[in-house]
Amino acid sequence: MRDIVLGLVGVGRIGVMHAHNIAALNGVLNPEGINVRLRLTDVAADQARSVAAGLGAEFLPSMDALISSGVDGLIIATGTGTHPELIKAGVNAGVPVFCEKPVALSVTDALPVLDYIRNRQGVVQIGHQRRFDAGYLEARRAYQAGELGWIHSLRAVTCDMAPPPVEFLASSGGLFRDCSVHDFDILRWLTGQEIVEVYAKGSNNGDPAIGAVGDVDTALAVVTFDDGTVGTVSATRYNGAGHDVRLEIQGSRRSLMVGLDDKTAMASAEAGVGFPAGQPHKTFAERFDQAYRSEMEAFVELILGRHENPCTPEDAVAASRVADAAQESLITGAPVRVALKAVR
Structure with a gap:
């Protein structure tokens, strides 16, 4: 049995949805001997603790604590303005990153992020669930x-x-x-x-x-x-x-x-x-329920090196x-x- 630890930052509406989908991954991946564990954080600490408790996940007090805990992949479900720095933090930690669209508030802001990812050979999947x-x-x-x-x-x-x-x-x-x-x-x-x-x-x-x-x-x-x-x-x-x-x-x-x-x-x-x-x-969550589940499963496959990136930052930009x-x-x-x- 292999453990995959996913770190989630952001427990707003879409972050909570991703958290539930991650918790359900074991039912999909267990036949392959993979155990997915979830750690999460948010500046809204009480909300994050509540979500973690409900899913049997681990709450961590900060992004730094989440990264340093040794995650295998980082999922970013925060406001758009925070995406560039959080993407960079995941790339710096050497772990694959999943980030909800878009890469940044503007294309102008996104282009340096693309360079940063490319120069450090980072792996970043952007969330275009369709x-x-x-x-x-x-x-x-x-x-x-x-x-x-x-x-x-x-x-x-x-x-x-x-x-x-x-x-x-x-x-x-x-x-x-x-x-x-x-x-x-x-x-x-x-x-x-x-x-x-x-x-x-x-x-x-x-x-x-x-x-x-x-x-x-x-x-x-x-x-x-x-x-x-x-x-x-x-x-x-x-x-x-x-x-x-x-x-x-x-x-x-x-x-x-x-x-x-x-x-x-x-x-x-x-x-x-x-x-x-x-x-x-x-x-939209009802309309694309299965697509969101498949998207998160694909991210785990990307972490495992089994598939190519299904939506690159260049695609999103x-x-x-x-x-x-x-x-x-x-x-x-x-x-x-x-x-x-x-x-x-």
């Missing part, structure tokens, strides 16, 4: 196998049922950076192409406070790929029907839709159509560059070319 979702994986397989023919249209949708707190939105970087960056990442990953231009529009018809902090509650971006293919990426904070994440891929031979099932947050206007019949997802261009287009009202050359 790469582990069964629907997206099947769509990618079908596209790469030539089953769809050539692609003429892509339509990506991400709709939250309700907005997060305005205090979060004030520092999130905007709807495209916070939300649609997942769509930009999955479009690059699925097609193997770069998005070279973005033209964005947005609106505010919900809480005026969202506009007051410089964000929009609904937005649409027309994206152009390097082979000339076009697509759309839309997002909203106010989809009362439920949490809705879909990708429509239309090809010359066949079309596919990711996220079309009995829990799709949509109803048909056609007479006699009862599909979908299930209850829609309410949150490339998606963030598209999000930056979309935010710029939203402000200027003009199409914006995506700066690709600085992603090395």
Whole structure:
């Protein structure tokens, strides 16, 4: 039996989810003789102690104590502004790092982090969980196998049922950076192409406070790929029907839709159509429950050296560059070319 010790910093909403998924890993990995143990820390010490006690994990009082305790991998689930220094701390300790997206608050801030990782031969996986979702994986397989023919249209949708707190939105970087960056990442990953231009529009018809902090509650971006293919990426904070994440891929031979099932947050206007019949997802955590579990399992496999990195920091920064261009287009009202050359 081999022990793998994972260190988790950050026990907010997504950190607690990762903690529970880590605790469940033994049920997946035990047949291979691997025992996963969890140690965690957070500046909110009482919350961290409570989470640790509930999961049989070990609470440590600081990041330094966590690193020096001898972890095999570090998981970062803290606010974006802390990501660069925590990534560097993990790299300095010589352990693989998993960090929630994005790498940093801006691409400008992220580029020195990429250099730091590269110069020290660090291993860092970024959390773009849609790469582990069964629907997206099947769509990618079908596209790469030539089953769809050539692609003429892509339509990506991400709709939250309700907005997060305005205090979060004030520092999130905007709807495209916070939300649609997942769509930009999955479009690059699925097609193997770069998005070279973005033209964005947005609106505010919900809480005026969202506009007051410089964000929009609904937005649409027309994206152009390097082979000339076009697509759309839309997002909203106010989809009362439920949490809705879909990708429509239309090809010359066949079309596919990711996220079309009995829990799709949509109803048909056609007479006699009862599909979908299930209850829609309410949150991203429900929609991508299995993807998040598979993502953490993949991180353990990365620690063990069994698989290549499924989402590199360079991948994440490339998606963030598209999000930056979309935010710029939203402000200027003009199409914006995506700066690709600085992603090395």
